[in-house]
Amino acid sequence: EVQLVESGGGLVQPGGSLRLSCAASGFNITNYWMHWVRQAPGKGLVWVSRIKSDGSITTYADSVKGRFTISRDNARNTLYLQMNSLRVEETAVYYCARGGINDILTGFSVWGQGTLVTVSS
Amino acid sequence: QSVLSQPPSASGTPGQRVTISCSGSNSNIGSNSLIWYQQLPGTAPKLLIYHNNQRPSGVPDRFSASKSATSASLAIRGLQSADEADYYCASWDDYLTAWVFGGGTKLTVL
Numbered sequence: 258e259v260q261l262v263e264s265g266g267g268l269v270q271p272g273g274s275l276r277l278s279c280a281a282s283g284f285n286i287t288n289y290w291m292h293w294v295r296q297a298p299g300k301g302l303v304w305v306s307r308i309k310s311d312g313s314i315t316t317y318a319d320s321v322k323g324r325f326t327i328s329r330d331n332a333r334n335t336l337y338l339q340m341n342s343l344r345v346e347e348t349a350v351y352y353c354a355r356g357g358i359n360d361i362l363t364g365f366s367v368w369g370q371g372t373l374v375t376v377s378s
Numbered sequence: 379q380s381v382l383s384q385p386p387s388a389s390g391t392p393g394q395r396v397t398i399s400c401s402g403s404n405s406n407i408g409s410n411s412l413i414w415y416q417q418l419p420g421t422a423p424k425l426l427i428y429h430n431n432q433r434p435s436g437v438p439d440r441f442s443a444s445k446s447a448t449s450a451s452l453a454i455r456g457l458q459s460a461d462e463a464d465y466y467c468a469s470w471d472d473y474l475t476a477w478v479f480g481g482g483t484k485l486t487v488l
Contacts (some may be wrong), residue, residue, distance in 0.1 A: 302466050352422055361418065364468065365413075368423055371422055
């Protein structure tokens with residue numbers, strides 16, 4: 258079964274750091290762009306970051322540039338998101354999602370169940 | 379404020395046809411594919427439509443979509459209670475070099 262499972266969410270103080278992981282099974286992430294998307298409670302979807310299949314290209318939403326770092330370990334079939342200097346307004350469920358070889362055409366075909374990040378003092 | 383604009387809500391009765399609109403600009407919908415996602419209550423989003431009007435395997439043909447210039451629409455015919463969900467449009471934005479989403483449309487089946 259094709260699956261993505263996020264972990265690493267939790268409660269963190271404003272200004273703190275957290276590292277999210279996304280373990281893939283049933284497919285090899287080596288072939289795909291991978292993404293992080295977040296959703297604040299009761300709000301819509303917001304794209305956060307993406308990384309190319311070989312890790313050579315990373316892109317970020319302006320709101321997280323310089324604070325978040327996306328990375329991948331293809332040997333472990335795992336995607337990561339290092340989040341630093343977290344803000345209260347970044348409280349959200351963070352989803353990892355599988356793009357495609359050209360996901361501008363195909364969108365995100367597989368999503369994880371999400372992990373909740375709560376930024377609060 | 380989302381880059382793509384969607385109505386916040388839509389509704390219909392079982393069996394009806396409903397449409398949800400999505401509008402953007404030349405840098406996103408006007409230049410790139412339009413994607414639709416369905417998010418059932420309490421679950422992760424699911425890919426519903428890709429490349430403007432293509433359905434992944436397993437998505438019923440009751441769902442269809444179209445795109446024209448900088449606007450798009452999702453149509454659901456033969457509305458069912460199971461279709462009650464949030465629907466999001468999305469596209470790559472060449473100017474922002476980012477994926478952009480609509481604010482989502484909450485579909486209620488009356």
